Amino acid sequence: MDSATKDTATRILDAAERLFVEHGFEATSLRTITQQAEVNLAAVNYHFGSKDALFQAVLVRRLAPLNQQCVAELDVLEKSGAPITVEGVLMTFIRPCLALSKDPNRGGAMFVRLLSRTFVENHRLIRDTLPQQYSEFVNRYSKAFSRVLPGLKLEELAWRLHLAFGLMFNAFAGNDVLKIFVKSDIVSARDPDTVVRHMIPFVIAGLTNPATQS
Amino acid sequence: MDSATKDTATRILDAAERLFVEHGFEATSLRTITQQAEVNLAAVNYHFGSKDALFQAVLVRRLAPLNQQCVAELDVLEKSGAPITVEGVLMTFIRPCLALSKDPNRGGAMFVRLLSRTFVENHRLIRDTLPQQYSEFVNRYSKAFSRVLPGLKLEELAWRLHLAFGLMFNAFAGNDVLKIFVKSDIVSARDPDTVVRHMIPFVIAGLTNPATQS
DNA sequence: GTCTATAATGCGATAGAC
DNA sequence: GTCTATCGCATTATAGAC
Numbered sequence: 001m002d003s004a005t006k007d008t009a010t011r012i013l014d015a016a017e018r019l020f021v022e023h024g025f026e027a028t029s030l031r032t033i034t035q036q037a038e039v040n041l042a043a044v045n046y047h048f049g050s051k052d053a054l055f056q057a058v059l060v061r062r063l064a065p066l067n068q069q070c071v072a073e074l075d076v077l078e079k080s081g082a083p084i085t086v087e088g089v090l091m092t093f094i095r096p097c098l099a100l101s102k103d104p105n106r107g108g109a110m111f112v113r114l115l116s117r118t119f120v121e122n123h124r125l126i127r128d129t130l131p132q133q134y135s136e137f138v139n140r141y142s143k144a145f146s147r148v149l150p151g152l153k154l155e156e157l158a159w160r161l162h163l164a165f166g167l168m169f170n171a172f173a174g175n176d177v178l179k180i181f182v183k184s185d186i187v188s189a190r191d192p193d194t195v196v197r198h199m200i201p202f203v204i205a206g207l208t209n210p211a212t213q214s
Numbered sequence: 215m216d217s218a219t220k221d222t223a224t225r226i227l228d229a230a231e232r233l234f235v236e237h238g239f240e241a242t243s244l245r246t247i248t249q250q251a252e253v254n255l256a257a258v259n260y261h262f263g264s265k266d267a268l269f270q271a272v273l274v275r276r277l278a279p280l281n282q283q284c285v286a287e288l289d290v291l292e293k294s295g296a297p298i299t300v301e302g303v304l305m306t307f308i309r310p311c312l313a314l315s316k317d318p319n320r321g322g323a324m325f326v327r328l329l330s331r332t333f334v335e336n337h338r339l340i341r342d343t344l345p346q347q348y349s350e351f352v353n354r355y356s357k358a359f360s361r362v363l364p365g366l367k368l369e370e371l372a373w374r375l376h377l378a379f380g381l382m383f384n385a386f387a388g389n390d391v392l393k394i395f396v397k398s399d400i401v402s403a404r405d406p407d408t409v410v411r412h413m414i415p416f417v418i419a420g421l422t423n424p425a426t427q428s
Numbered sequence: 429g430t431c432t433a434t435a436a437t438g439c440g441a442t443a444g445a446c
Numbered sequence: 447g448t449c450t451a452t453c454g455c456a457t458t459a460t461a462g463a464c
Contacts (some may be wrong), residue, residue: 008447008448024238024240024335026238026240026241027240029438029439029440030439030440030441031438031439031440039448040447040448040449040450041440041441041449041450042441042442042447042448042449042450043447043448043449044440044441045440045441045442046447046448047447050440050441051439051440051441116334117334117335119389120330120331120334120335120384120387120389121238121331121334121335122389156412159412160412160416163381163385163412163413163416164416166381166384166385166389167377167380167381167384170334170380170381170384171377171380173334175333175334175336175380198370198373198374198377199377201420201423201425201426202374202377202378202420202423203420204423204425205419205420205422205423205425206415206416206417206419206420208419209415209416209418209419211415211418211419212415222429222430243456243457243458244457244458244459245456245457245458253430254429254430254431254432255431255432255458255459256430256431256432256459256460257429257430257431258458258459259458259459259460260429260430261429264458264459265458265459
């Protein structure tokens with residue numbers, strides 16, 4: 001669908017998504033959003049009610065489907081009867097994220113970065129609304145990983161998942177700035193396939209590591 | 215030193231550090247900063263020149279010493295003659311960060327979180343000034359890790375360091391929000407010792423992992 | 429160095445015509 | 447649904463007295 005043919009609400013969501021990830025929520029004004037979306041300033045409050053509500057709408061538009069896809073992939077895996085591995089469970093999360101990252105029409109790459117940024121910003125809207133959205137996600141992945149990592153204590157498993165998902169969102173976000181820690185001309189953190197190719201073995205190694213700090 | 219006896223510039227730096235990490239740069243006003251610092255509003259522009267310059271001052275106040283400590287620890291390790299391991303190199307980075315995280319007088323925990331947040335926010339001031347500050351840091355750690363991870367191609371090493379340092383800053387930041395991915399009542403991401411205890415084996419496993427994605 | 433007062437600008441939100 | 451105009455408020459920054 002061409003940009004000019006999208007309705008006003010969608011044009012606002014697209015522009016807001018792009019600008020929020022680029023400059024952050026607070027630094028992005030409704031005036032800039034409506035200007036880039038080529039709609040009237042008052043349209044934001046007409047369609048969404050407030051800037052906060054717009055932010056929430058930007059998130060749930062893609063988060064709900066992404067969430068459902070992950071759970072659906074888990075369903076398929078668990079009902080397939082095939083032997084379930086750590087990599088298998090991991091890929092049910094990575095595949096939908098990767099698809100989102102690579103789909104320009106869905107503004108995917110933007111959104112995954114926005115999600116990562118939103119976590120770090122610890123935004124008030126997210127603290128309240130996002131945990132509910134994710135309760136099934138958390139429960140399903142906790143159980144799935146505990147099945148394929150049976151040797152771990154509950155606390156150890158929780159910590160490894162905490163670190164693993166943090167790493168993956170960070171990597172998907174593809175921040176150029178982190179490249180200052182390595183040769184910046186070697187690592188191109190923006191190509192999703194390359195990111196995932198290096199991310200997977202690193203995460204699996206961390207999750208399955210037999211050693212535990214004394 | 216008691217808070218009331220600190221000079222104006224220091225009081226401003228302390229308040230700004232705390233508020234920037236709590237609400238972000240854009241969402242923190244000079245009015246709030248000067249109010250919490252119990253100094254006059256005009257003092258910020260007198261001592262620092264602008265809000266941007268204040269932000270930069272907040273960062274370099276702790277970043278420069280932290281940087282030097284890491285390099286100094288690397289010096290000690292490399293001149294000790296003892297066999298150098300991945301964990302040994304890693305700890306030269308983790309120890310100063312951990313010390314900073316645990317020193318309340320240095321506002322340490324606040325600062326490490328601010329650093330992580332600043333990376334993700336990809337702030338314009340950081341894109342320009344921070345890479346210079348870190349050029350020696352990057353060179354030293356690149357060489358040190360290539361010595362203890364001799365089997366890796368240059369690109370593979372760069373990616374692992376990219377992922378490892380991203381993970382560590384993310385973990386040091388101790389964002390509560392990431393806990394929604396795991397049982398939130400088990401993982402207490404705010405105690406630096408606990409974070410490090412779980413972080414170290416995970417990172418080492420990822421760095422030393424013999425497997426490479428086909 | 430510290431303060432008051434204020435300039436200059438931008439913000440989110442809304443009223444009301446069409 | 448869309449638009450103009452504007453309200454009320456907050457912001458950074460500065461001028462100038464002390």
